[in-house]
Amino acid sequence: MALAIQTILERSRLFRTLSSPALQQITALATRRTFKEGSIVFSQGDPGDALYGVVSGRVRISASGQDGREMFLNIMEPGDTFGEIALLDGAPRTATASATANSELFLIQRAPFLALLQREPKVMFHLLQLLCERIRWTSGLAEDSALLSSPARLARRLLSLARLDGRSTPQGMQLRLSQEEIARFLGLSRQMVNHYLQQWKGEGWIAIGRGRVTLLDETQLQAVASGKDGAPEP
Numbered sequence: 001m002a003l004a005i006q007t008i009l010e011r012s013r014l015f016r017t018l019s020s021p022a023l024q025q026i027t028a029l030a031t032r033r034t035f036k037e038g039s040i041v042f043s044q045g046d047p048g049d050a051l052y053g054v055v056s057g058r059v060r061i062s063a064s065g066q067d068g069r070e071m072f073l074n075i076m077e078p079g080d081t082f083g084e085i086a087l088l089d090g091a092p093r094t095a096t097a098s099a100t101a102n103s104e105l106f107l108i109q110r111a112p113f114l115a116l117l118q119r120e121p122k123v124m125f126h127l128l129q130l131l132c133e134r135i136r137w138t139s140g141l142a143e144d145s146a147l148l149s150s151p152a153r154l155a156r157r158l159l160s161l162a163r164l165d166g167r168s169t170p171q172g173m174q175l176r177l178s179q180e181e182i183a184r185f186l187g188l189s190r191q192m193v194n195h196y197l198q199q200w201k202g203e204g205w206i207a208i209g210r211g212r213v214t215l216l217d218e219t220q221l222q223a224v225a226s227g228k229d230g231a232p233e234p
Helices: 005-011 020-029 084-089 110-119 121-147 150-165 179-186 190-203 218-225
Strands: 031-035 040-042 050-056 059-064 070-076 096-099 103-109 173-175 206-209 212-215
Touching: 005 020, 005 050, 020 103, 020 110, 020 121, 050 084, 070 179, 084 110, 084 121, 103 110, 110 121, 150 173, 150 179, 150 190, 150 212, 150 218, 179 190, 190 206, 190 218
Parallel strands: none
Antiparallel strands: 031 103, 040 096, 050 103, 059 070, 059 096, 173 212, 206 212
16 A cells, blocks of 8 residues: 655654655655665665655665575565665665565665755754664664574564564564564574574464465563573574
């Protein structure tokens, strides 16, 4: 379902506490673009010159290392915004954004947005808060990779993604992610991810569908995420 640009901005953690006149000014800066499934919105290393918001469709955020391995970072769906860091520093993109469905996005260019910040310093304050959250998120990924076992990393990311992007269902929080996407997100093999998901499905902690994972027992997954279950590596 397509959303109005001002509605997306009103829901955004970056903009939602702003006054209606301020939101209207930001909305006026936005332009719309459409992307076909599989097309690149921007690539890692491209100039950082705009913030994006998802009006309809779905966008995957990923990054590649020097060895060419791709790590999946996040999924953006209608109502989500991404690329905020580029609004401040204009430095090259640190990740690639690609449409995983036919999508309509809006973008706000950096130059007019910086001019707006001079008139609305409250936006700058909230932008700094959001950037701090993103730094903590990235730091958490690095710590998890270094310190946690594979099942703990998987459980922790499922719970984290459920809080950020999950959809509430009568059974539990549902994630629209394939096993391949989860594996890329964690830098694990698809076989290893499948091993644990099938194990947890057998325990009744999750349900698995095509491109979907539903968390049925978050308490048990929390125990795995904390390393208290002692689950061995396959």
